[in-house]
Amino acid sequence: MTESYLSPLWISLQTVLTTTFITFFLGIAAARWMARYSGRYRNLIDGLFILPIVLPPTVVGFGLLVLFGKNGPLGALLSLFDTSIVFSWPATVIAAVIMSFPLMYMTSRGGFEQVDINIENAARTLGASEWKIFWTVTMPLAWPAIVSATILAFARSLGEFGATLMLAGNIPGKTTTIPVAIYFNIQSGNMDQAMVLVVIVLAISFASLAALAYWKGKARRTVPITPEAL
Amino acid sequence: MLEVNIKKAIGSFSLDVNFSVDREILSILGPSGSGKTMTLLCIAGLMRPDTGFISLNGRLLYDSQKNICLSAQQRNIGFVFQNYALFPHLTVKENIAYGIRNYSREMNNGRVQELLELMHIPDLGNRYPKEISSGQQQRVALARAIAPSPDALLLDEPFSALDTPQRERLEYELIGLQEMYKKDFLFVTHDLAQGYKLSTRLAVFDSGCVAQCGCKNSIVTEPTNRTVAKLTGIKNLMEGHIVSINGRDIRVLVPELEKPLKILNSNHNHLAVGQPVFIGIRPEYVQLVDQEGENTICCNTLQLVDGVTSIHGRFNATSDVEKKYNFELDLLRFLSTGTAEGCSCLLYFPPERLVIFNR
Numbered sequence: 199m200t201e202s203y204l205s206p207l208w209i210s211l212q213t214v215l216t217t218t219f220i221t222f223f224l225g226i227a228a229a230r231w232m233a234r235y236s237g238r239y240r241n242l243i244d245g246l247f248i249l250p251i252v253l254p255p256t257v258v259g260f261g262l263l264v265l266f267g268k269n270g271p272l273g274a275l276l277s278l279f280d281t282s283i284v285f286s287w288p289a290t291v292i293a294a295v296i297m298s299f300p301l302m303y304m305t306s307r308g309g310f311e312q313v314d315i316n317i318e319n320a321a322r323t324l325g326a327s328e329w330k331i332f333w334t335v336t337m338p339l340a341w342p343a344i345v346s347a348t349i350l351a352f353a354r355s356l357g358e359f360g361a362t363l364m365l366a367g368n369i370p371g372k373t374t375t376i377p378v379a380i381y382f383n384i385q386s387g388n389m390d391q392a393m394v395l396v397v398i399v400l401a402i403s404f405a406s407l408a409a410l411a412y413w414k415g416k417a418r419r420t421v422p423i424t425p426e427a428l
Numbered sequence: 429m430l431e432v433n434i435k436k437a438i439g440s441f442s443l444d445v446n447f448s449v450d451r452e453i454l455s456i457l458g459p460s461g462s463g464k465t466m467t468l469l470c471i472a473g474l475m476r477p478d479t480g481f482i483s484l485n486g487r488l489l490y491d492s493q494k495n496i497c498l499s500a501q502q503r504n505i506g507f508v509f510q511n512y513a514l515f516p517h518l519t520v521k522e523n524i525a526y527g528i529r530n531y532s533r534e535m536n537n538g539r540v541q542e543l544l545e546l547m548h549i550p551d552l553g554n555r556y557p558k559e560i561s562s563g564q565q566q567r568v569a570l571a572r573a574i575a576p577s578p579d580a581l582l583l584d585e586p587f588s589a590l591d592t593p594q595r596e597r598l599e600y601e602l603i604g605l606q607e608m609y610k611k612d613f614l615f616v617t618h619d620l621a622q623g624y625k626l627s628t629r630l631a632v633f634d635s636g637c638v639a640q641c642g643c644k645n646s647i648v649t650e651p652t653n654r655t656v657a658k659l660t661g662i663k664n665l666m667e668g669h670i671v672s673i674n675g676r677d678i679r680v681l682v683p684e685l686e687k688p689l690k691i692l693n694s695n696h697n698h699l700a701v702g703q704p705v706f707i708g709i710r711p712e713y714v715q716l717v718d719q720e721g722e723n724t725i726c727c728n729t730l731q732l733v734d735g736v737t738s739i740h741g742r743f744n745a746t747s748d749v750e751k752k753y754n755f756e757l758d759l760l761r762f763l764s765t766g767t768a769e770g771c772s773c774l775l776y777f778p779p780e781r782l783v784i785f786n787r
Contacts, residue, residue, distance in 0.1 A: 316513040319474050322500035323507040324527030325576055334526075338517045 203391060205371050206379035207398055209290070210356065213375055217294040217355040222348055224295070225302025230332070232303075233310035251300040258296060259364025266292075266365065289366035290373055294355035302351040309343020310336065342414070349410045353403060430580050430612040434470055434480035434490070443467065443477075443636040449580070449612040453602070455623030455644075456616045457659060458633030464616045467633075468582045471614070472507050473500035484579050484612070506573035506581040510588060512565045514557040520544070520568050521553040527576040543571040547601070563594035567601075574605065580612040587622070599625055620660050624648070632656045650695055652785050654706055662708040662783060663756045669704045678784060680707050684753055685745055689723055692779040704787040711740070712758040713781035716773060723777045727755065729767050741767070743775060 228247060232240070250258050266273045266283045276283060283289050313336055321331045337344070359377040366373035368382055376395050383392035430449040435442070443463040447454070456464050469475035471482055473489065476497060482490040484505070489498050515523050524540045544550045547567040549560075557565055566586060573581060583602075587595040603626060606613050617623050623630050624644050631641040634655040640647055651657040657665060668682035668689075678699065679688040691707060699705065717724060727743035738758040745753045755775060767773045 314511070314513060316509045316511060317515060319472075319500070320507060320509060320513040320572075321515075321526065322474065323472050323503075323505060323578075324572070325501050325504070325529065326526065327501060335515060 202371060203394075206374050206376045206395060209287070209372075209374060210376040213287075213290040213294055214352060214356050216291050217298060218348065218352045220291070220295050221298045221302045221351045221355070225299055225347060225351065226306055226344065228299075228303050229307035230310055230336070233307050234315075247303050248300040250296050251304075255297060255358070255360025256364055259293060259361035262289075262293060262296065262361060262365045284365060285367045285369060285373060287366070287373055290358075290362050290375055293361040293365045294358045297358050297361050298351040298354040301354050302347045305347035305350060306340065306344045309340035309347070312343070313339045345413055346410065349406050353406055356399065356402060429483075429485055430471070430614070431481075431483045432467070432471060434467075434477035434482060436466065436470065436475070436477040438466075441636060443470075445633070445636070445638050447631050447638055447641050449614055451610050451612060452629065453606050453613040453615050453627045454629055454631060455627040456614065456631050456633055457618065457620060457623045458639075459618060459659065461635075462633040463636040464633050465584055468507070468584050468614065468616060471580075472505050472582055473498060473503045474507075504576070504579050506576070506578035508566075508569050508573050508581070508583040508586045510585045512557070512562075512569040514565055514569055514572070516557050519554050519556055520549070520560070523557070523568055524572045524575050527572065529576065539575065543575055546605075547571045563590050563598065566590065566598060570598075570601070570605070574609070578611070580614065583613065583615045585616055585618070588617075588619075595622075602626060620648075632659060634659075649783065650785075651708075651783060654785075657706065657708050657783065657785070661710055663711050664714065665706055665708040666753065667704070667706060667787060670699060670701050673699065673701055677779075680705060680784065682707070682753075685725055689777060689782065690779040691782040691784050693782075693784055698786065699784065705784050706787050707782050707784050709777050709782050711756040712738070713778060714755060714757045715776040715778065716757070716759055716767060717776040718774065720774060721776075723779060724774045725755075725777070727773055727775050729769050729771050729773055730754070732767070732769055743773070 232244060232247070235243075263284065264270050266276070266289070268274070268277065268282075273282065273284070283292065317339070318331055318335055321335050326334070357377060358375070359381065362373075362375060363378055363381075366375075368374050368378050374382070376399055380392050380395050380399075383389070383395070429451070432448065433446040435444045437443070441461075441463070443466055445463065445467055456467070458464050466475065470477045471489075477490060477492070479492040480490070481488065481492070484503070488494065488496050489503050489505075490496060515526065518526065521537075521540050521544075524543055525536050528536050528539055540553065541550070544553055547570060549564055549567050549571075552560055552564060552568070557568065560568070569586070587598050590598065599622065602613070602615075615623065615626055627644060629642060630644045630647050632639045632647065632655070634653075640652050640656045647656065648660050651660060651662065654665065666682045666685075668680045670678060671681045671688050672679045676692050676694050678691045678693055680691060681688045689707065720726075725745055727745055730742040730744055733740045735758070738760050741757045741759060743755045743757065745755070757775070
């Protein structure tokens with residue numbers, strides 16, 4: 199009983215950690231590119247990137263369902279390899295990545311835009327490669343924003359409900375994450391089980407807020423990271 | 429030897445410059461928005477010109493015809509920014525060592541210490557940029573820029589945020605550095621006095637073009653156009669035309685003044701009788717006199733402002749009917765007696781101090 203009782207916690211933890219890992223890299227790559235991109239499609243691309251946060255999650259979920267469904271373009275492609283994403287565990291990750299990406303992207307882009315372009319230019323005239331500049335200058339200077347972005351993305355994917363339910367459904371032990379479990383527990387009158395999960399979510403959320411506050415306090419006192427190694 | 433001949437258009441602004449720097453400090457002088465910084469960015473490889481070429485010691489850095497455009501990393505050109513642009517998360521030592529390559533850690537440390545001592549900040553190595561003064565930050569920025577032994581050094585108004593004593597000390601340091609390294613230094617400034625002090629040659633920029641380039645003395649005494657004259661401090665400019673040329677003696681009639689002014693100028697091959705010209709004089713060369721004579725103009729005193737060593741005055745010509753000619757003067761204290769605001773007086777323009785150029 200205890201196993202199925204806590205299974206949403208393990209599913210959520212796996213989903214959230216995988217999601218945060220993927221969103222971290224996707225968000226930083228997109229943010230870094232857009233921070234210095236000034237082409238004609240800038241506003242269009244920017245709008246597409248933040249669209250998931252503007253739309254209702256169920257609408258995003260519906261869109262994903264269409265995309266990954268049997269007749270959807272990505273669904274048809276996957277069915278060639280005999281796989282289907284819909285109503286499987288990877289669907290929880292896909293939904294959470296899409297929903298947490300805008301927060302990661304927006305917050306870290308703000309951090310990159312704060313970096314004085316002259317400082318990067320100075321590094322260029324000193325002969326540093328673009329890759330070295332990114333790791334030794336841009337990232338350390340944007341680091342506070344990136345940490346905030348990561349914690350926000352983590353919290354957002356932990357709370358993801360609408361799009362997850364649409365794409366991954368509610369398959370106990372497989373796709374039932376904590377928010378989905380809370381909802382269906384209450385629907386079926388299991389208030390005690392819902393309460394346990396609520397307390398767990400509260401604990402994780404407060405812990406991440408505390409981590410953010412602690413880190414910010416620490417960052418104010420010391421310098422982010424020293425790229426001695428590079 | 430740095431040779432630059434580039435064109436670039438951004439929106440309604442177009443840059444079209446051509447000059448060279450030959451193991452000296454060349455100062456680029458010009459008002460803001462005249463393309464000075466843009467030129468430096470193009471030379472450093474941080475901005476791409478539309479056409480033209482840039483070569484450094486015979487090595488092509490950019491050539492639109494041969495389709496060559498080296499990256500900033502490949503050019504080996506040092507850049508000192510107006511806002512220093514130090515890496516705030518690295519110590520002074522780490523900042524200076526950032527561009528040094530291909531050496532062991534011990535050699536790097538030795539080189540960094542050498543540079544710190546050269547810039548007279550030997551003890552600041554372990555501080556962070558925000559923990560040192562702005563003058564010291566600019567010393568670190570200079571040390572960082574010369575650390576990789578660049579073939580040329582570009583300085584974009586590097587001392588404009590410093591107070592006067594710090595700025596003057598750094599100007600001496602910079603002259604010393606150039607004498608030591610014998611590389612091409614390009615110094616952008618909007619301050620004539622600073623450019624004059626640092627360089628033997630000046631290039632004056634005006635709205636994207638080189639208005640005049642040459643020996644600093646000739647720029648100051650023989651400006652060839654209005655912008656250069658204004659920028660080099662010739663505040664009193666008048667429009668007129670030549671009525672006679674007799675050897676060195678040129679007479680110019682300014683319609684608003686009663687009589688022609690006499691100018692003594694040996695360099696007037698390009699001038700002809702009847703030609704419309706500008707004539708001008710620096711405020712410090714105008715004198716206040718008692719007796720009417722050649723080159724004296726009857727004026728009203730509009731305003732007198734007390735300076736440290738001189739009194740700055742504004743006057744307007746009394747015979748001036750249509751156009752109000754205001755003259756600016758710097759009078760030495762002991763010569764400035766005998767006039768007060770609202771009084772009339774006589775101004776004398778020494779003929780050898782008047783400059784003349786085409787309109």
